[in-house]
Amino acid sequence: MTDQPPSTVETMRDVLTELDASRPRSIQTTLGPSELGTTCSRQIAMKLAGLPRQLPDKRPPWAPMQGTAIHALMEEALQRHNDQLGRQRWLIEERLEIALDYEGGIYGHGDAYDLDHDMVVDWKYVGTTALRKAKRQSVPTAELVSTTYRTQAHLYGYGHWKAGREPKWVRLVLLARSHDYDDSVEWTEPYDKNIAVEAINRYYNILELLKALPVQDNPALWGVVPSAPSDDNCAWCPFRRIGGPADGTGCPGNTEAKIDKQVAGLIAA
Numbered sequence: 001m002t003d004q005p006p007s008t009v010e011t012m013r014d015v016l017t018e019l020d021a022s023r024p025r026s027i028q029t030t031l032g033p034s035e036l037g038t039t040c041s042r043q044i045a046m047k048l049a050g051l052p053r054q055l056p057d058k059r060p061p062w063a064p065m066q067g068t069a070i071h072a073l074m075e076e077a078l079q080r081h082n083d084q085l086g087r088q089r090w091l092i093e094e095r096l097e098i099a100l101d102y103e104g105g106i107y108g109h110g111d112a113y114d115l116d117h118d119m120v121v122d123w124k125y126v127g128t129t130a131l132r133k134a135k136r137q138s139v140p141t142a143e144l145v146s147t148t149y150r151t152q153a154h155l156y157g158y159g160h161w162k163a164g165r166e167p168k169w170v171r172l173v174l175l176a177r178s179h180d181y182d183d184s185v186e187w188t189e190p191y192d193k194n195i196a197v198e199a200i201n202r203y204y205n206i207l208e209l210l211k212a213l214p215v216q217d218n219p220a221l222w223g224v225v226p227s228a229p230s231d232d233n234c235a236w237c238p239f240r241r242i243g244g245p246a247d248g249t250g251c252p253g254n255t256e257a258k259i260d261k262q263v264a265g266l267i268a269a
């Protein structure tokens with residue numbers, strides 16, 4: 001009996017990791033609406049300043065990669081639906097101008113826009129926690145989804161408004177990362193230009209702050225850039241680095257809190 005061939009799971013780990021690293025999203029230097037929605041100004045500022053990102057894990061970012069694949073599937077489905085209808089109900093992956101600035105501006109591609117209902121549609125491919133949160137009965141609509149997702153949806157609405165449309169609604173479709181499509185839920189609220197304008201003004205303020213703070217000469221000044229550590233913000237932050245103060249090498253984010261929790265768990269065990 002000869003040995004089995006080498007593991008394909010192992011081979012694909014490297015192949016997928018390298019594929020992800022080569023994609024435009026991974027090497028982009030400009031910001032998009034998804035980044036503008038975060039409540040952490042420091043994360044936006046570090047992206048704008050071009051700080052080196054933490055070395056990626058030697059594992060493929062499996063959840064975001066599945067999200068990308070699902071987006072491609074939904075795009076194909078909407079295109080087919082338009083073809084079946086013989087008209088354009090859906091605008092798909094429309095390039096939108098969100099804000100202009102001396103850095104070149106903020107642009108983004110909206111997942112979809114339903115012309116029949118003047119509605120932004122944004123796909124999110126999520127697990128059970130986000131699905132459960134979105135279904136809560138006793139929570140105001142605005143708090144059922146993350147601020148980042150909500151702001152992003154309104155920024156797309158703003159982009160469509162700038163393109164001459166009259167968005168009335170924004171909708172996040174939370175597609176279930178499960179075996180059953182019917183586990184999916186959706187979240188909808190009226191389009192509110194103020195939410196988008198507030199995010200854009202905050203972005204302009206961060207640009208001004210970066211101009212005023214000599215962080216390159218004095219990296220310790222990163223500590224005065226407002227931050228908002230949280231699981232939502234820090235989990236995928238490319239600057240999160242365990243320990244030490246915020247400086248030109250990264251930001252500890254919520255890692256201290258996580259370590260504290262782990263220590264508490266060990267003590268309790």
Ligand code: SF4
Pocket residue numbers: 040042043046227228229230233234237238239240241251252253254
């Ligand atoms: S690690 Fe967290 S607190 Fe620090 S910049 Fe990133 S998101 Fe903000």
